[in-house]
Amino acid sequence: MYDIPTNLTKTYDLLFNGDLKKLKSKELVDLLSPDELIDVLMRIAAHHVSIRKYAKALEIYCILQNKIQNQETFKSAINYGILKLFELYLPTEEQYRTNIVTIDIHSPDIPIFDRILLCRLIITFWEEMEDEKTINQFKKELLNLQNTTWKVEDVENTNCIGHILTKVQDNTLASLYWEEIRNIYNEMLPNSIVNLLYSTDSTFEQIFRAIQEMCNDLSDNIKSLAEGYELFATYEENDGCDEDAHVAHKTSNVIWSKIRSANEEFTLL
Numbered sequence: 001m002y003d004i005p006t007n008l009t010k011t012y013d014l015l016f017n018g019d020l021k022k023l024k025s026k027e028l029v030d031l032l033s034p035d036e037l038i039d040v041l042m043r044i045a046a047h048h049v050s051i052r053k054y055a056k057a058l059e060i061y062c063i064l065q066n067k068i069q070n071q072e073t074f075k076s077a078i079n080y081g082i083l084k085l086f087e088l089y090l091p092t093e094e095q096y097r098t099n100i101v102t103i104d105i106h107s108p109d110i111p112i113f114d115r116i117l118l119c120r121l122i123i124t125f126w127e128e129m130e131d132e133k134t135i136n137q138f139k140k141e142l143l144n145l146q147n148t149t150w151k152v153e154d155v156e157n158t159n160c161i162g163h164i165l166t167k168v169q170d171n172t173l174a175s176l177y178w179e180e181i182r183n184i185y186n187e188m189l190p191n192s193i194v195n196l197l198y199s200t201d202s203t204f205e206q207i208f209r210a211i212q213e214m215c216n217d218l219s220d221n222i223k224s225l226a227e228g229y230e231l232f233a234t235y236e237e238n239d240g241c242d243e244d245a246h247v248a249h250k251t252s253n254v255i256w257s258k259i260r261s262a263n264e265e266f267t268l269l
Contacts, residue, residue, distance in 0.1 A: 038064060038074055039168060045081065046170035054089040058082065062099055072109040076118065077164035079103045081173055083121035088176075092128040100125050105141060111160045116145050117180055140244075226255040 032040060041060050048057040061082045068075045082099060086092050100122060105115045119142045126134045162181065165174035196202040196210055233248035 034067065038068060038071070042074075042077070042164075042168040042170065046165075046168055046172070049081075049085075049170065049172045052089075054085050058085050058090060061085070062096075065099060065102070072104070072107055073159050073161070073164055075104070076110050076114050077161045079118060080114075080121070080161045080165075080177065081170075083118065083125060084173055084176060086128070087121055087124050092125055094129070097129075105145070112145065112148050113181060113184055114161050116142070116184065117161070117177070119145055222255060222258060226252045229255065 041064055045057040045060040045064075048054070048060070061078050064078045065075065065082065068078065082096075083103075086096070103118060103122060104110065105119050105122070107115075110118075119138055123135060123138045123142065126138065162174055162177040165177055196207045229248045229252035233245045233252065236242075236245035236248060
């Protein structure tokens with residue numbers, strides 16, 4: 001006769017012989033290994049989201065946020081869940097300030113597009129809390145993240161939040177995540193190109209010609225970008241933010257330095 005470990009028997013009873021809606025997540029913490037706990041609780045949280053028990057899902061995510069230490073991708077998926085619940089379903093509350101402050105958007109182990117999404121959601125949380133100082137801080141963080149170089153292929157080859165949510169069958173949050181990633185794709189292209197791509201009447205030739213026109217206008221766009229950073233630097237200087245103004249001036253100079261080489265490249269092409 002096979003002896004089933006006591007912890008698995010108790011876990012089974014809690015999950016399948018009781019009322020899942022009344023299950024206290026903390027009861028599972030001491031019964032499962034860390035890896036088992038993450039997987040089981042994330043699936044239970046997904047169930048609560050699917051039946052619109054958002055407060056229960058938040059409770060589970062907060063437990064997991066405190067439990068997970070080194071698994072960056074899993075923790076990012078938990079953080080994404082917390083932030084999306086506040087963005088869409090739950091009122092922001094001061095008691096969750098610590099949970100938001102602890103969210104990491106700087107680790108190189110977290111894919112850049114996940115860090116962008118988390119930063120945007122963090123800004124939304126602080127906007128609801130009307131914390132202007134923190135909002136401005138994270139807007140600067142977001143600008144830096146969005147200026148980081150990355151490729152579309154990174155989404156397919158990297159273990160990201162969406163893959164974790166899909167693995168634990170959190171269909172609601174996974175759908176929201178991949179929709180946001182699609183929006184990031186769209187942001188990489190001008191609206192004129194995006195509109196042509198989604199139009200049922202457009203042809204490949206029209207899209208190609210639009211891209212050619214975009215390339216022809218690139219030099220002017222580079223100049224406009226450099227001028228934009230110069231203007232931003234002026235605003236920062238007037239606001240007494242000398243360090244930010246210096247960074248903006250430096251960025252503007254780097255962009256201006258590209259214009260001559262860009263014109264030379266256009267001539268060669």
